[in-house]
Amino acid sequence: MIRKLVIFLLIGCFIFSSLLIAKETIILWDQKQETEKIVKMFNEKMGKEGKEIEVKLELIPYDQMVPKFMASLSTGRAPDLYGLDIVQFPYFISIGAFADITEWAKALPFFEELPNGMIQVGMKDNRIFALPYQIDLSTILWNKDMFKEAGLDPEQPPKTWYELVEIGQKLTIDKDGDGIIDQWGFNLAGGGAGAYMFWFMPFVWGNGGSMFDNDGNVVLDSYETVEALQFWSDLIHKYKIAPVSSVQYGSGDRYNAFVSGKLAIYLGGNFNITSLLKDAPNMDFGVASIPKNRGSYASFGGGSLLGITSQCKNIDAAKEFMKFVYSEEAQIEAYAPDLQLLARPSLYDNKYYNEIPQMEDFAEILSTARTPYSIKYNEIYDPVQYYFESVFLGEMDAKTAVEKCTTEIKEILGK
Amino acid sequence: MSKKLLITLILISAFFLIAFYWAALTSFKPPSEVLTYPPSFITLNPTFEQYGKLFTTADSIFLRYVGNTFMLCGLSISMVLIMSILGGYSLSKLTFRGSNIIFLVILSIIMVPYQALLIPLYDLMSKLGLLDTIFGLSLIYATYFMPFCIFMMKNYFSSLPNTLRESALIDGASEIKILFKIHLPLSLPAIATVIVYVFLMTWNDFILSLIFTSSSEVRNIQVGIMNFATSRFTQDWGLINAGAIFSIIPSILVFLLLQKYYVEGMTSGSGKG
Amino acid sequence: MKQRNRKYLISLAFLSPIIIMVSIFFVYPLIKVIIMSFQEWQVMGESRFIGFSNYVNALTDGEFWKTLWNTVIYAIIVTPMIFIPAVLLAIALRYTNKSSKFFRTIFFIPYAISFVAASYIWKWIYNDMYGILNYVLISFHMIDNPINWLGNTWLSRIMVSIMVSWKTLGFTMIIVIAGLQGIEPQIYEAASIDGAKKSQILRYVTLPLLKPTLILALILSLAGSFKAFDHFYIMTKGGPLKSTETIVMYINKVAFEYYNIGLGSAISVIFLIILLIISYLQLKAGGFNNE
Numbered sequence: 001m002i003r004k005l006v007i008f009l010l011i012g013c014f015i016f017s018s019l020l021i022a023k024e025t026i027i028l029w030d031q032k033q034e035t036e037k038i039v040k041m042f043n044e045k046m047g048k049e050g051k052e053i054e055v056k057l058e059l060i061p062y063d064q065m066v067p068k069f070m071a072s073l074s075t076g077r078a079p080d081l082y083g084l085d086i087v088q089f090p091y092f093i094s095i096g097a098f099a100d101i102t103e104w105a106k107a108l109p110f111f112e113e114l115p116n117g118m119i120q121v122g123m124k125d126n127r128i129f130a131l132p133y134q135i136d137l138s139t140i141l142w143n144k145d146m147f148k149e150a151g152l153d154p155e156q157p158p159k160t161w162y163e164l165v166e167i168g169q170k171l172t173i174d175k176d177g178d179g180i181i182d183q184w185g186f187n188l189a190g191g192g193a194g195a196y197m198f199w200f201m202p203f204v205w206g207n208g209g210s211m212f213d214n215d216g217n218v219v220l221d222s223y224e225t226v227e228a229l230q231f232w233s234d235l236i237h238k239y240k241i242a243p244v245s246s247v248q249y250g251s252g253d254r255y256n257a258f259v260s261g262k263l264a265i266y267l268g269g270n271f272n273i274t275s276l277l278k279d280a281p282n283m284d285f286g287v288a289s290i291p292k293n294r295g296s297y298a299s300f301g302g303g304s305l306l307g308i309t310s311q312c313k314n315i316d317a318a319k320e321f322m323k324f325v326y327s328e329e330a331q332i333e334a335y336a337p338d339l340q341l342l343a344r345p346s347l348y349d350n351k352y353y354n355e356i357p358q359m360e361d362f363a364e365i366l367s368t369a370r371t372p373y374s375i376k377y378n379e380i381y382d383p384v385q386y387y388f389e390s391v392f393l394g395e396m397d398a399k400t401a402v403e404k405c406t407t408e409i410k411e412i413l414g415k
Numbered sequence: 416m417s418k419k420l421l422i423t424l425i426l427i428s429a430f431f432l433i434a435f436y437w438a439a440l441t442s443f444k445p446p447s448e449v450l451t452y453p454p455s456f457i458t459l460n461p462t463f464e465q466y467g468k469l470f471t472t473a474d475s476i477f478l479r480y481v482g483n484t485f486m487l488c489g490l491s492i493s494m495v496l497i498m499s500i501l502g503g504y505s506l507s508k509l510t511f512r513g514s515n516i517i518f519l520v521i522l523s524i525i526m527v528p529y530q531a532l533l534i535p536l537y538d539l540m541s542k543l544g545l546l547d548t549i550f551g552l553s554l555i556y557a558t559y560f561m562p563f564c565i566f567m568m569k570n571y572f573s574s575l576p577n578t579l580r581e582s583a584l585i586d587g588a589s590e591i592k593i594l595f596k597i598h599l600p601l602s603l604p605a606i607a608t609v610i611v612y613v614f615l616m617t618w619n620d621f622i623l624s625l626i627f628t629s630s631s632e633v634r635n636i637q638v639g640i641m642n643f644a645t646s647r648f649t650q651d652w653g654l655i656n657a658g659a660i661f662s663i664i665p666s667i668l669v670f671l672l673l674q675k676y677y678v679e680g681m682t683s684g685s686g687k688g
Numbered sequence: 689m690k691q692r693n694r695k696y697l698i699s700l701a702f703l704s705p706i707i708i709m710v711s712i713f714f715v716y717p718l719i720k721v722i723i724m725s726f727q728e729w730q731v732m733g734e735s736r737f738i739g740f741s742n743y744v745n746a747l748t749d750g751e752f753w754k755t756l757w758n759t760v761i762y763a764i765i766v767t768p769m770i771f772i773p774a775v776l777l778a779i780a781l782r783y784t785n786k787s788s789k790f791f792r793t794i795f796f797i798p799y800a801i802s803f804v805a806a807s808y809i810w811k812w813i814y815n816d817m818y819g820i821l822n823y824v825l826i827s828f829h830m831i832d833n834p835i836n837w838l839g840n841t842w843l844s845r846i847m848v849s850i851m852v853s854w855k856t857l858g859f860t861m862i863i864v865i866a867g868l869q870g871i872e873p874q875i876y877e878a879a880s881i882d883g884a885k886k887s888q889i890l891r892y893v894t895l896p897l898l899k900p901t902l903i904l905a906l907i908l909s910l911a912g913s914f915k916a917f918d919h920f921y922i923m924t925k926g927g928p929l930k931s932t933e934t935i936v937m938y939i940n941k942v943a944f945e946y947y948n949i950g951l952g953s954a955i956s957v958i959f960l961i962i963l964l965i966i967s968y969l970q971l972k973a974g975g976f977n978n979e
Contacts, residue, residue, distance in 0.1 A: 033473065059630065060629060061630075066947075067945070068629045097732065180833055182452075182491050243836075244839070250645075256652070259450065260818075262817060268648070272648055275648070386930060418743040421787070424791050429855065432794065438812065441812065450818055452817065453827075501702040501705070505698075505700075507704065509698060511695070511699055522711060524710065524714055526970075528911075528959075531960040534721060534953050536717050538715070539712075539717055539720070554713060617805070619802035619804075620802075621917075622917050622936075622940075626944065640804055640805070644808060656809070666802065678862055681796070
């Protein structure tokens with residue numbers, strides 16, 4: 001009996017001690033499957049160099065990124081590194097969820113080339129808490145075959161609002177004459193406030209307006225915004241180049257319309273290219289900036305930032321991994337094959353991008369990227385969704401909607 | 416049944432079944448035929464392509480969802496079965512002062528919607544480290560699907576004569592033996608009802624899995640279908656319909672196989688009004 | 689005496705797993721939600737008590753009232769859509785024979801499937817670009833242009849209700865059939881001997897005797913409508929213009945998207961009270977008091 005007990009104790013001690021000398025494990029949360037490749041490359045490299053660091057990736061679905069982080073923070077079980085949706089960072093930085101990496105980040109050799117607008121979102125009081133990681137940009141995509149059929153130059157996408165209407169009207173066609181439009185020139189991007197922010201805000205920016213000024217004050221209540229809202233509404237009700245149902249079309253609906261040849265100009269982004277090449281191999285399509293009016297070209301700089309959380313147990317190991325993520329090797333071999341946009345524009349001239357003509361202009365589009373900064377981003381979704389949708393459905397005039405929306409956003413931020 | 420009534424009923428049935436037909440048809444169409452207008456009501460090239468895609472994309476994650484859901488069903492069914500058999504027996508044959516209060520507390524769970532307790536449950540699960548685990552989720556299922564089953568088992572045992580137990584006691588049998596050897600074999604219909612009820616509730620659950628799990632390794636099939644349907648930038652209707660059709664097969668099979676007991680059991684508490 | 693103690697102990701032992709589960713996963717959360725509703729909750733840091741502020745915020749919050757209103761409207765629309773066909777079908781199928789069993793099964797099958805699957809199946813039927821509903825209506829010249837069925841406030845409420853009716857009326861039908869079968873056949877005989885017509889029997893005999901069953905089924909379906917989440921979450925995401933955002937969706941949003949735990953708890957408690965009132969009516973109607 002006693003002998004058995006001793007053996008058990010010995011085994012227990014053995015297991016316990018093997019746990020103690022186990023590798024330093026860094027937990028990384030991310031939403032993209034492709035990151036697995038980077039993690040694998042990193043762990044192999046560490047193994048070769050004989051370092052006791054291992055990164056473990058946990059994939060978090062997009063809609064769970066915030067709730068799961070909240071829960072883990074409140075119980076002290078946050079991951080060490082988090083590649084989180086960029087727009088969520090101001091809030092989490094404000095509650096102290098991320099570690100300050102200013103000096104280390106500024107010393108990185110590639111720091112200067114990272115998109116500045118996105119770095120700003122990961123900053124608070126001139127301190128840096130996170131770096132641009134995966135980039136999603138809003139653009140238009142157009143079907144060149146449809147342009148040819150309509151007698152338009154397939155290499156000339158609409159560059160201005162005026163051209164969008166003009167070209168869009170030529171592309172809105174009732175093919176069989178039954179009174180039902182079979183091909184639409186354009187679709188609004190609906191299906192939620194996130195879509196409005198991502199695709200509608202570039203119209204406001206492209207008209208010289210903005211949601212926040214540099215000091216974070218709400219400046220949405222402007223003639224520029226009213227005009228942009230009215231323009232989108234007119235696309236449906238006045239120029240009739242987009243169906244009224246598209247106010248509710250999510251990204252998937254528009255994607256399906258584009259793939260099945262019911263839509264000529266499509267609000268999408270870099271993330272559509274891979275799936276389009278697969279789902280519509282015969283389609284000839286191009287990618288360009290969202291048309292502008294009186295302002296300058298703009299794109300929503302979405303995607304995610306990568307930061308070290310304040311509950312990280314081994315900051316040096318986390319930094320080591322972060323450095324590796326931005327290395328040429330990791331960026332090009334893990335992200336570029338799937339045509340993901342890299343955080344380092346100097347690497348855009350790579351063998352994977354060069355094969356795809358649609359990837360040509362992204363360095364330029366990236367330079368026009370803007371990201372709104374708000375620590376209550378999720379809550380301003382609500383008024384944005386409600387009032388913008390009211391205008392697009394023709395239930396409220398643009399001026400009133402912008403006024404009310406601005407008042408509500410101010411109220412939310414003032415709380 | 417008159418002819419007129421029969422025809423009406425057949426028409427209504429057609430309305431009921433056409434939704435299934437349309438979904439199944441879409442799931443068997445080749446991808447190029449899904450997004451067509453006018454839609455075709457029959458496909459000349461039926462294929463399993465959508466199902467193939469369903470089970471292979473993203474490292475066969477859908478299989479994982481299916482496996483998770485079966486595991487959840489297994490865990491919650493066994494927990495509920497044990498608790499409702501023991502509880503039902505004790506509340507019907509081994510009553511004592513206070514057992515009525517216990518019964519009322521259990522019944523009050525039926526009255527309180529768990530939708531109102533999501534927040535404290537989330538907090539509790541996260542403190543216990545049960546968030547995002549299959550076991551943790553099945554504990555919640557068991558708690559909230561159990562009351563109806565206890566209620567039903569109690570009713571069922573009550574309908575069995577007390578003399579069964581008393582004569583066995585005189586023969587010197589233990590309570591456990593009386594319960595499992597004498598009462599259980601007589602209660603198969605009630606047990607079947609419990610199984611169907613808990614299976615359907617667990618298999619079809621959406622909100623609890625949505626909130627208490629977050630990584631794809633533990634999510635159930637319903638949330639899995641939603642994940643497939645709302646991948647951020649595309650929406651593949653062939654795939655969605657394949658997922659929906661696949662997910663309803665177990666529900667319908669279980670229901671059809673045991674419908675006699677299930678329908679009786681479900682109405683036994685309410686029908687007499 | 690010893691015998692009785694033994695019985696008591698065994699009984700308690702049998703009940704202990706239930707008592708443990710119920711205390712941890714039901715009683716504790718129930719108390720906790722009430723406590724949390726009086727607190728300001730911090731993600732990182734200590735929560736503190738702030739009195740009734742959360743309740744004041746909830747009751748002065750326009751969106752709370754809007755979601756409550758949406759839920760009530762939905763209940764008002766969907767209840768007759770389930771009830772009228774369910775009662776008619778129950779009357780048509782009240783006698784048990786081969787054909788009625790077959791039809792009952794068909795009408796009951798949608799009840800066995802999940803709201804998620806049902807929502808996607810119907811969302812695809814309603815799809816404005818490729819859906820069959822638009823196609824059929826256009827082919828029969830009932831509409832000129834495709835309609836976005838889920839894109840208009842009132843229309844989307846009705847279209848979701850049609851799906852719910854399709855899915856759940858089988859259950860109501862079965863309950864009503866059970867109620868009908870519980871009516872003694874002699875009563876019908878007596879009525880027909882007295883020379884009552886079929887419609888008169890239905891109006892003056894069947895329906896009054898069926899009243900308790902109908903009330904019970906009504907309350908069950910009312911409670912179900914108040915708890916609606918899955919199908920709106922999937923079919924409309926609460927839109928358009930928040931017209932289909934139900935109260936459970938609002939709780940979910942406030943708590944798990946805004947992380948305003950205190951406010952979410954306060955709304956949960958109010959929601960709980962509403963449901964308890966409905967359940968009280970159910971108890972009075974005799975749902976679980978009939979042993």
